Amino acid sequence: MKTSLSSDIVFIVGPSAVGKSAVALELAACLQGEIISCDALQVYREIRIASDRPSAAAMAAVRHHLFGCVSVEELFNAGRYRTLACSAFEDVLSRGRLPVFCGGSGMYMAVLLDGIFESSRQPDPALRQALEDECARRGCSCLYDRLCAVDPVSAAKIKTNDRQRIIRALEIFALEGRTLSSLQGERVGLWGGRYRVRLFFLDRPREELYARADARVEDMFALGLVEEIKALQELKLSASAAKMIGVPEITGFLCGAYDLQRSRDLIQRNTRRYIKRQLTWFRREARLEHIGIPCGQSPAQTAAFIAQRLAEV
């Protein structure tokens, strides 16, 4: 079917296990679109089952971007994502197709919509490591005190024992010679720019979401999750890949810390907590158009509903 587009870029976001991928696939298929990942883990090549990457059939039916584009050994982060995602959607647009971003990483969506400050310098792993070491040795509050002196605006927004953010803020100051808070004021993103952007948030009742997520974890085990994670042991995982849900839990099992059942329970629990955090993130995002998916509705029906909304406005 041919629909006249009223948007240049579409986002399909929502919590884990809500059914984003299937809806995005249907939507892209009927609007001549291409899918771009908006997910922090689906970019990793070696993690197929654990990140619930779209099937080969789905990828053959509609062109997908950024899925499995980097190795788990590489450091990946929001900055790199933004660079890759921007060139991907420009590529899609240049071929007259509709970019459909799909994923559950709220921050990656925010980074595209609102931007991120542009760093002139290369990240310095040694500097990060030095800050890590100092934090481990002398405690978080010691670094926090330093941040208060250097960048009181950022310090006011960061909790005294939020290791990750304290280190990040100090790292930026050391690297750029300017404070994180001042740099963050200079961000420019897609929102409010020359593109028409529509954000669709897919949702289901919490209990249904949890049940679907639990079932999906069972499926992952059946598909060979343990083998997939076991294979990663040969590699040197980057910090970002090593903390993905599934890796620590299965590694614990492989080391004999507990049985398989326990690792599955942990993965299910951690997935539920992750879903909760996603919901918290998206809840305060006022730009989203909420799409509640009724129980039993097919992805094609949801996609048709969204396509209609796109055509109307």
Place this chain on the structure above:
RNA sequence: GCCGAGAUAGCUCAGUUGGUAGAGCGAAGGACUGAAAAUCCUUGCGUCCCCGGUUCAAUUCCGGGUCUCGGCA
């Protein structure tokens, strides 16, 4: 049937020398802008099994009951 032990937050339990109670886990809410599937913050009135008794006051002591778990038959 007898003898023990127990019954307290969703779960596992602690505790109150009698002044209506608190840990862990789970759960919920929140923050979030280059690790984000990350990192971090906040939140526990619950017929203290039921009915009586003693007492100014009982979840705590006493008696009876119900149920659960051991052991013995």
